[in-house]
Amino acid sequence: MDKTYYDPADLRKFGKITDWQEEVGNKFFDWYGEVFKDGHLTAKEKSLIALAVSHAVQCPYCIDAYTEESIKKGYPEGAMMEAVHVAAAIRGGASLVHGVQMMNKAKKLNV
Amino acid sequence: MTKSLSSLNSPLSSTKRQLKILNSGPFADGDLETFQQKLEKSNQFPLSPTDLEIFQINVGYMCNQTCSHCHVDAGPDRKEIMSKENLQLCLDIIKKHNLKTVDLTGGAPEMNPHFFWFVEELGKLNIEIIVRSNLTIIEANKKYHILPEFFKQNKVRVISSLPFYTSSRTDKQRGKGVFDKSISALQKLNAVGYGLPSSELTLDLVYNPVGPFLPDDQAALEAEYKKELKQNFDIDFNSLFTITNLPISRFLDYLIASENYEDYMYKLVDAFNPSAVNGVMCKNTLSVDWQGNIYDCDFNQMLQLGVESKTSNHISNFYITELLSRNIVVNQHCFGCTAGAGSSCQGTTI
Numbered sequence: 001m002d003k004t005y006y007d008p009a010d011l012r013k014f015g016k017i018t019d020w021q022e023e024v025g026n027k028f029f030d031w032y033g034e035v036f037k038d039g040h041l042t043a044k045e046k047s048l049i050a051l052a053v054s055h056a057v058q059c060p061y062c063i064d065a066y067t068e069e070s071i072k073k074g075y076p077e078g079a080m081m082e083a084v085h086v087a088a089a090i091r092g093g094a095s096l097v098h099g100v101q102m103m104n105k106a107k108k109l110n111v
Numbered sequence: 112m113t114k115s116l117s118s119l120n121s122p123l124s125s126t127k128r129q130l131k132i133l134n135s136g137p138f139a140d141g142d143l144e145t146f147q148q149k150l151e152k153s154n155q156f157p158l159s160p161t162d163l164e165i166f167q168i169n170v171g172y173m174c175n176q177t178c179s180h181c182h183v184d185a186g187p188d189r190k191e192i193m194s195k196e197n198l199q200l201c202l203d204i205i206k207k208h209n210l211k212t213v214d215l216t217g218g219a220p221e222m223n224p225h226f227f228w229f230v231e232e233l234g235k236l237n238i239e240i241i242v243r244s245n246l247t248i249i250e251a252n253k254k255y256h257i258l259p260e261f262f263k264q265n266k267v268r269v270i271s272s273l274p275f276y277t278s279s280r281t282d283k284q285r286g287k288g289v290f291d292k293s294i295s296a297l298q299k300l301n302a303v304g305y306g307l308p309s310s311e312l313t314l315d316l317v318y319n320p321v322g323p324f325l326p327d328d329q330a331a332l333e334a335e336y337k338k339e340l341k342q343n344f345d346i347d348f349n350s351l352f353t354i355t356n357l358p359i360s361r362f363l364d365y366l367i368a369s370e371n372y373e374d375y376m377y378k379l380v381d382a383f384n385p386s387a388v389n390g391v392m393c394k395n396t397l398s399v400d401w402q403g404n405i406y407d408c409d410f411n412q413m414l415q416l417g418v419e420s421k422t423s424n425h426i427s428n429f430y431i432t433e434l435l436s437r438n439i440v441v442n443q444h445c446f447g448c449t450a451g452a453g454s455s456c457q458g459t460t461i
Contacts, residue, residue, distance in 0.1 A: 009374075043328075071324070074276075074335055
């Protein structure tokens, strides 16, 4: 098998990051667990936000994890793809809005 | 129509083959601890029964559906049906030992030709009668149209699978058109009083995941089911039970074919919850197969892992004291009942 930077089997080893730095690692996982509990937003809503963010940060592990989580929590495929479009729209918009900076600079240069 | 593994002569129709798979790979390599090792670590081995509260009878493997995740490998092509003689032996045991709950399962239990007689006999006793109905049987044939009224007359508690509250996911697991038929059957059960807030007729639903993952929180799913089924179909029911798919039979076949087997086993083992062990159903249940053999649970029945008793392993030699002092037979499939919040025929175990 070809060597790759990402191995899907590594996702289940995520918890092992505490092996090399237990205290900070445990704090991260405690905080992580707290973040995804029901609050003003439901755990279900948070799973869909996480799916969108996973695409924005392009994390393959997160995409696998939150695709499963979103299905598990009952989101239909259409809702999941809409969430991905939200992420993509923000990323696209983030590039395009810099067009204003480009225009400002160009005008300053008297183009 | 999809055929059973049995009629396809699939290698996985052999229980020996299934057990070999369950005990190889990461368990043989030592990457994963076995179920016995996990129990030993939490001082819960050997597992033993607490009491006999539920007498679960699998009256036959014949079914009008061929669901992709079925742990029984049931289907229209299965011919294993419990005889009236064996049903009578079960009835004698229930009376003699004053058993409080009888749980009828299959296949589609209603397809056993003696089903109506047997339920009427049980109805004469002051006990809880559970029928695990797949719902579509009510719509399948004219002779089954009377089932809602029949259940009501015999005060049967109906427990039915509905993998999801949308058609696409339900039909994917249970076959095309199953969702619509299930909805129609649920409405008929509601019409005679089942599942209504003011009624004593209990209608529970069962959720099991459509893929290789653990069920979500039972209470949250129940609330969603109630909202969606009421809003879209005006359906009421009592409780929702979440059940984890165990890696045996057709679900094992699916896991292997979709290359999800190893990941799924890691998920189950990683989610092992020692506090879920005490509520597993083998501690208060016995399972009987169509031939009268006795097992610790319906899953052990499907793997042909009989009770650990040489002298009381059949309904013709049923000795309750001996059965209650047995050790429960465990294997790697048991991780399905102890993962997360646990899983049993009555939903979560904690």
